[in-house]
Structures are given as C-alpha cells and as structure tokens.
Amino acid sequence: MSLAEQIQKAWHDQAKWLVVLRPFSWLYRAIFLWQKTSKSKHAYRAPVPVMISGNITVGGSGKTPLIIALVEYLQSKSIKVGVISRGYGGKGEFPLLVTSDSTPEQVGDEPTLIVQRTHVPMAVGPNRQDAIELLLQHHHVDLILSDDGLQHFALQRDLEWVVVDANRGFGNEKLLPEGYLREPLSRLDEVTVIEHSAHPKTNLHMHLEPSKPYNLADRNQTFDVSLTYDAVVGIGFPQRFFNTLDNLNISYQKHAFADHHAYQASDFSAMKSQAMITTEKDAVKLKQLWHNDPEKLARVWVVPVQAVLSGDVYQLFNKQLLDLNPNFKINLSTFSE
Template sequence: MSLAQMIQDAWNKQAKWLVLLRPLSCLYRVGASFNHQLYQSGIKSVYTAPVPVMVIGNITVGGSGKTPLLIQLIKYLIHRQLKVGVISRGYGGQGPFPALVTLDSMPDEVGDEPCLIVQSTAVPMVVGPDRKAAIELLLSQHQLDLIISDDGLQHWALERQIEWIVLDLNRGLGNEKLLPEGYLREPKSRLETGTVIEHGLQSHSILNMHLQAGQPYLLNPTGNTSRLFNQYDEFYAVVGIGFPQRFYKTLESIGIKEFQCHEFPDHHDYEIEDLQFDDQNSIITTEKDAVKILPLLKQHPDFSTEIWVVPVEAVLSEACYQLLDTQLQQLGISLSQEI
C-alpha cells in the first residue's frame, strides 16, 4: 500500500495516529491563510474574467459528488439555452496546457474528469493550472454567457461571482482537521461563505442532491452483445476514485452483493495488469475509471474479461435550480423558459 493510500484509509477510518501529523496541519493552515491574505491585500493579483464565473468545489480532498453535479448543471443550463463553458485544473493530465478538451482527448493529456464531462455534455472546456490562460483560450474559441470552474474553490487568483460547495453527508468532514491530519482543504467555517449543496438522502437542507444509479452497460462488448447485465454475478469492483465506499454502496443499492474490492488512488493511471485476475469474473467500475480503462483496452484487443460500468446521475432538489436561476439573474444573465 502506498503512503497516499495509507493516509486515505486512515482519513476514512479517522485513525488515532493521525494526530502525529498535527504539526504539519498547523503549517498548512498558516501557509494557506497567508496565501489568501496576499490576494485579499492586493499583493498578489486576482484575475477577473470578462464573463461571470461560477466555482463548483469542495473543502475536502477526494470525491464529494462534484463531477456528477457539474454535469447535471451543464445539461440544465444548455437546456435553458445558456452559452456555458468549463475550465478545470486537468488533474492527472500531462498537457501541454492550456488545452482544449474534445471528444477525442485522452485522459493522460487532459485528465479523466474533463474527458468524462465533455463526453457527457459536449460542453466547451479548457484545462490547465493557469486559470486565466484557460479562460482566455476558451473565450477565444467560444462566445459564452457563463464560465464554470470545475473545482478551484481555493484558487484565490481567480475572481468568482458564484460559489457552490458540495458537502458529502455520507463522508462528512471526518475529524474536521486540515491536511494532512484530516482531509479538509479549508476550515469548517469556510462553509459559511458559499452556497452549500448537501449530498445525501438524509439532508436537512432544501439545497441538496443525491446520486441515482442507472443501468450498468458493457464497456467492451464482443460478439455476445446481447448479454444482459446480471446483478447476481460475482464481480471485481475496480475503482480509482476519492471515496470508493460510495461506489460500493451504489453497487449494493442496485442489488449487487458479491464483489471483491480493488481500490487504487484517485486519478489512478491504469495498467492492464490492474485488470487481470485469476478467474473470468467480470469487472465493474465507475464512469470516471472507464474513461481511462477504455484506451487501455484498445491497446490490448485480446483482453476478454467483461467490464461493466455503472452510470450515475445527480438528482438536484428544485430549490437548487431556483437558487441558480436567481443567482444568474442577479448577474444579469437571463435563462430561456424551460421547454
């Protein structure tokens, strides 16, 4: 087990030995606070884009359901005839940056989540660590009403007009400690400064969402394309996401009980050996993992193990859409009437 995986596992279990990392957490807090003050004081410059920017992020490391939420909002805004574009860090991609993300982009170039976002929505998107350069490239190619920043909540160099913070109720805030003692990027008090969208079925807020699993589909169909998914099969659950426990709960929610867990770090770069087991039991995985596994399968056409993908869709409360409409109207952005 790598050090990153060991710490991730300790966060999820709230292991007591994490207290040994408290001095590092104190340094992290001081450094992050000082950096923020440099932007607030004007010592470091803040870029204001020529069109409004909406940041969708979280204060935790690892998965919170942000990407499905982002995809759902993009679909909603496109349906309401808004010209929307997306920028992202492109974590896991090697560039060169800034880079336009297309349907033909590869995860090792632009990152796995950007590939998934564009494949799901066909939205104009640019990735790169320099958000200003990403926005300038995006606007040079498209006339837009709104730019959504995928993550970047802590990227103070970018001015934003709307902030949505996704809070996963299932995972919570752990031990409520900052990195690396806990998995918080910012203190809990940060939730008071943005719009918090609670992710979970037990939400007490009217601003909430949950993930709804769809019918699993076969990533590598062969001649036997008529085979239907059988929830009673035995599976290898292969995942490289921030909070794999959510995926396991999803599997159980659709009636899958027999699966062996094979976890990899978030944004894992798969090798074909990661997908090879001693028997022919099928593999089941997430859409985020699938965008990186598919190119690998094309390099190994003789790979015969079935790989099933579980799609998920974010279901938002009506209050989320109403609030978004209001926030956009306050910025002078009008949405067409829903058809």
C-alpha cells in the same frame, strides 16, 4: 486495504495517532492563509461570470456529477456555458481544449468524462486564467463553470458552490494532513452549500442516482447480476462506489486505487473474475488503455450515475443566474428541473 483506503479510514474514524501530524497541519494552515491573501490581491477577473463547484475536503464529494447536471440544465435553457478544470492527471501541453477525441492521458479523466457526456466547450490547465482565455478564443460563452478550483485564489469568482458529502462528514474536522479538510469549516459560511445525501437535512441537496450497468464494448449486451465482478475504482471516496454496488445487489471483489490512478495492464494481473465493473470516470481510462483490445473492453461494465438536484437547488440557481445577468430571464422564464 489500499493505502488510500487506510488514510481515508483513519480520517473518518478520527484515529488518535493522527495527532502526530498536527504540527504539519499548523504549517499547512499558515501556508494556505498566506497564499489566499497574496494571490487574492492580484486575482484574475474573467470577462464573463465564473462559478466554481468544489469542496473543502480531500477526496470525491460528487462535484463532477453536479457540474454535468448544471451544464445539461444550462444547455436546456440555451445559455451558452463553458467549463474549465485543472486537468489533473493530464500531461498537456496546457492550456488545452478538451474535445470528444481528447484522452484522459492528455486532459485528465474528469474533463474527458464531462465532455463525452455533455459536449460542452471546455479548456483545462493548472493556470485557470490561461484556460479561460483559450476557451474564450474559440467559443462565445455567457458563463464559465469551474470544475473544482475553490482554493485557486488567483481566479476571481462570482459564485461558489461547495458539495458536502453527508455520508463522509468532516472526520476529525482538522486541516490536512491531520484531517481531510482543505479549508477551515468556517469557509462554508461564505458559499452555497449543496448537501450530498440520500436522506438530506437541508433544502439544498443532491444525490447520485445509478442506472443499469452497460458494457464498455457493446451497450446492447445484457448485464448479468448473477456473476461476481472485480470492482475496480480510482476515485476520491471508493466506498461510495462499493455502496452503490451493494444497493444494486451486485456481488464483487474490491480493487480500490488512488484517485485519478493511471491504470496499467499490471494492475489487473491478479484479478480472477471474467468481468469487472467500474465507474464512468474510471471507464474513460480503461477505454484508452484497451482501445486496441476489444476482448478486454467487452469484460468491462460501467455503472452510470446522474446527479439529482432538489427543486430548491434549481430555484436558487435561477435566482443567482439572474443576479449575474438579467438577460438570462428569457431563458429561465420556464422553470424545470
């Protein structure tokens, strides 16, 4: 079990030894509240509305698939949308526009995936103001979606959506590092909460729907379910991917890496199978790693997922959009999921 998995398991299982980290959680809370207060006083207001999709926990919750689904919905309504992100894992130089030719090494894995899937105008950088200003220099947009950035209080926002993974829950409900909360649970009272669950208890919910795996080198190849694959994953909550493979009746060996892991050839030296299977987020990095080795690319199979949102989510989104800009009415006159 990787270190990332061990920490995630301790949080989820509410391991008793985590109490030794409580003083650090108190320190984290003090620093967090100070930063929230100080940065909010001088926060940047963008000239167009900003919506943030984020989470209050460490690790993946499904926010990037949600961003992709929202972008595709807005595009279908002819609403000009742009996206910003920190560009975690990218080396810049920031701020930087993301294009179809951008690599994960430059802009990060999630921005690369978002643009490859949607071709949306996008800019990345740790300074969100700089990213927005660069984006608006090159594109006219009516709305900006921020992939994460809920805790980036230097940026004013008009809408805040938080994805809550019902399968993970909140563990021991403690702040970092005793638990995996980035903010107190009371923060959920201030935002729109989207429940990520296949068996939801609320009206505002989503789930990830996997599709048939495709080959990274040739999408026309037929997937062989009888093989045992090396399951390679570097996301915030690796078990979600393994659960997906179980549901697809795929046999595999686990290889979990840290979120946003920068893959090296040595990571695969101990893998014994002739084929591996991975997420779309990891695939963009493997494609970069082996871009000159089609034989290795042909070994990689990718499981695509799509965020499926409830009708109530779309209805609420429409209402919030109209509140932001009544001119959107003509675009949203015909509701569709």
